[in-house]
Amino acid sequence: xxxxxxxxxxxxxxxxxxxxxxxxxxxxxxxxxxxxxxxxxxxxxxxxxxxxxxxxxxxxxxxxxxxxxxxxxxxxxxxxxxxxxxxxx
Numbered sequence: 001x002x003x004x005x006x007x008x009x010x011x012x013x014x015x016x017x018x019x020x021x022x023x024x025x026x027x028x029x030x031x032x033x034x035x036x037x038x039x040x041x042x043x044x045x046x047x048x049x050x051x052x053x054x055x056x057x058x059x060x061x062x063x064x065x066x067x068x069x070x071x072x073x074x075x076x077x078x079x080x081x082x083x084x085x086x087x088x089x
Contacts, residue, residue: 011048013040024072025065038073046070047079 008015021037024030033041056063070078 011045013044021069024069025061030065033069033072041070041073041075047081050079050082
């Protein structure tokens with residue numbers, strides 16, 4: 001019997017855990033991230049995640065809101081491939 005896949009891990013982020021951050025990166029005036037979201041952000045491999053930044057809009061995520069999320073979670077070390085205009089950080 002084959003077990004159904006219920007989550008996917010990408011850059012040390014479980015897709016189910018990623019949902020904890022969705023409210024903070026969608027909509028016009030997103031709420032501040034919840035503590036559980038910041039735990040996910042702080043444990044993520046951001047250098048890896050940045051390689052997928054161009055796909056964020058496809059998922060309904062505003063890259064500029066991700067930059068705010070990372071800052072609100074207190075992450076200060078930004079990988080080089082995440083910096084620049086129109087990037088998420």
